[in-house]
Amino acid sequence: MRDSSEGGRLDSFDLAILDILQKDNGTPQRVIGEKVNLSSAAVHRRIRRMQEEGVIVGNYAVVDPLRVGLPFTVVVEVHVESERLDLLDAAKRSFAGDPQVQQCYYVTGEADFVLIVTVPSMSAYEALTRRLFFGNNNVKKFRTLVVMDRIKTGLAVTLDDA
Amino acid sequence: MRDSSEGGRLDSFDLAILDILQKDNGTPQRVIGEKVNLSSAAVHRRIRRMQEEGVIVGNYAVVDPLRVGLPFTVVVEVHVESERLDLLDAAKRSFAGDPQVQQCYYVTGEADFVLIVTVPSMSAYEALTRRLFFGNNNVKKFRTLVVMDRIKTGLAVTLDDA
DNA sequence: GTTGAAAATAAACATGG
């Protein structure tokens, strides 16, 4: 196994293709080819290579939480008691394994974890706090920030040339 | 224009389809049909309807930030001076408009905004703080939480039946 | 839900840098 940045570097074609796919991965390869001045076959090969190399992590449809009965988004800061590795790992698994936890970050600074949570109701959030926080001895405290406006929500990333 | 929850309610077929598309929107409609016991045409019509109705917000490829030269993710809590609507709006626009700001939430509680930021270096983050925070009189203070581990990062949502 | 046409993807091949 090679190092973690396996695979060759990305050229400007790759970046241009990624730029398009990040906005709409349903864009036909033919259209992408026209925009970046490449044949559709070349586009196809590059996309496949980037998938294999892990540059492209996945291809997802994004659903509006409001339309599927999940009107509440909550940001939670979690503080732990001990930073023992096994306890941190247990917490990570517990947070990541919960289907209502959309995102989970382990952070330095004034908190230890930041979670983005999507729930159908505030009582469901309360249940989640019991499940994940009160049910975990290693959680010292947590701060709840209720989202009033989801101003920007993508996972897209800026792609300037290196 | 109808109310914001325009469109009929989603049945369990829709939810099953969304479940699959949230994991991989490249899944052929034929395969989806096999999994949910529907003809591929029915699947096709349902997907199109959900796109038109806004249940499906978009279809995106997700890129690994590490592989495109953005190794640092930062969570920022922003506190504002005044909650005047025009000032809040200006802040929202400024945050959302910045390409390095991946996500931006307006929240209640001990902070006013939570940002998820992706940057090539910590000095780029410093530049961002100058741009967005020090350059904005209405930003009272901000807390920086540097992400050490991105444990879970999707936008996928749990789809239990209502 | 089934069928068939149009379109897209994916493989095979040949070529220039």
Next chain:
DNA sequence: CCATGTTTATTTTCAAC
């Protein structure tokens, strides 16, 4: 030799019934 473009085959999408 690697990456491209062209051609061909396969698969998928999408509209008509």
